[in-house]
Amino acid sequence: MSESQRFQLGTVGALSLSVVSSVSIVICNKALISTLGFTFATTLTSWHLLVTFCSLHVALWMKLFEHKPFDPRAVMGFGILNGISIGLLNLSLGFNSVGFYQMTKLAIIPCTVLLETLFFMKKFSRSIQFSLTILLFGVGIATVTDLQLNTLGSFLSLLAVITTCVAQIMTNAIQKKFKVSSTQLLYQSCPYQAITLFIVGPFLDGLLTNRNVFAFKYTPQVLFFIVLSCLIAVSVNFSTFLVIGKTSPVTYQVLGHLKTCLVLAFGYVLLHDPFSWRNILGILVAVVGMVLYSYCCSLESQQKANEASAPLSQAKESESDPLLSVENGATILGDGVDPKAPTWNSNKDLHA
Numbered sequence: 001m002s003e004s005q006r007f008q009l010g011t012v013g014a015l016s017l018s019v020v021s022s023v024s025i026v027i028c029n030k031a032l033i034s035t036l037g038f039t040f041a042t043t044l045t046s047w048h049l050l051v052t053f054c055s056l057h058v059a060l061w062m063k064l065f066e067h068k069p070f071d072p073r074a075v076m077g078f079g080i081l082n083g084i085s086i087g088l089l090n091l092s093l094g095f096n097s098v099g100f101y102q103m104t105k106l107a108i109i110p111c112t113v114l115l116e117t118l119f120f121m122k123k124f125s126r127s128i129q130f131s132l133t134i135l136l137f138g139v140g141i142a143t144v145t146d147l148q149l150n151t152l153g154s155f156l157s158l159l160a161v162i163t164t165c166v167a168q169i170m171t172n173a174i175q176k177k178f179k180v181s182s183t184q185l186l187y188q189s190c191p192y193q194a195i196t197l198f199i200v201g202p203f204l205d206g207l208l209t210n211r212n213v214f215a216f217k218y219t220p221q222v223l224f225f226i227v228l229s230c231l232i233a234v235s236v237n238f239s240t241f242l243v244i245g246k247t248s249p250v251t252y253q254v255l256g257h258l259k260t261c262l263v264l265a266f267g268y269v270l271l272h273d274p275f276s277w278r279n280i281l282g283i284l285v286a287v288v289g290m291v292l293y294s295y296c297c298s299l300e301s302q303q304k305a306n307e308a309s310a311p312l313s314q315a316k317e318s319e320s321d322p323l324l325s326v327e328n329g330a331t332i333l334g335d336g337v338d339p340k341a342p343t344w345n346s347n348k349d350l351h352a
Helices: 003-035 041-061 072-095 098-106 108-120 126-143 151-177 182-209 220-246 249-270 277-320 322-334 345-351
Strands: none
Touching (some): 003 041, 041 220, 072 151, 098 126, 098 151, 108 126, 108 151, 126 249, 151 220, 220 249
């Protein structure tokens, strides 16, 4: 199996793990929050991250991955920013209608595209932009029901979008800059995320629910679902970093909207949630956008691979064809260039 095939297989595995674990945790948390009345989402997230760190520490002790320390300030800033973005998303949901909160989540993709274009000079083709537009339109039809605006809620949503975009872009950039794996980055940033949310979580949850997380009655059923949610969260957190590291922040957001559509469908089938033709139409349009996005991304990846392999194939042809080598050598000598100079350097520079 070639390196590119292994990379593609790893990417498919990461995407699949992310979808399965995310849909599972949403169903588990829905039972915990809606059925059992445990509405302390931010505090629960801090427990998720704490269990994730403990699990990775055990994996490190078992030598399943290698600890690779790097810039501590970058790790601390990244971890705290991630924790803040989660808290702001929860605040956005608390101070806005569900419809406006869904619009906030939809705004993350265009904001990510804008930031990567401005600060990382990344180019998105028209076909990619078109497919993302169809995707966002479909998810908007399926999920956005009411749009009730208020100043504080809008400001919190803006902060949530910006911090989430920056955190996800940093996830990809840090892994590439410091050459660390998703596991290594998650292991080092988890404590900062967990501490941030553990400090602000009870306060935010109290503000949003008017209830005290420490005064809640923890029955065996509630404890079972909390433990189950924390265990699934290990897979969710790991797959999140894995997907962003192997693909891009935009692809991760596209995957997130696929999860939204699956959650709607599973909610209707398993939990008998209300479902309308508008939901069905929106999901179908979103799926079309996702298929187009995947197709356009695969085409562009194939084109880049072909462009990268072209100079290598030309170099091999020149080495295997004596006549071509002689002709090129004669031309170089005729131009008054050192005959010891590599024949194909200029051509490689043009392709680089």
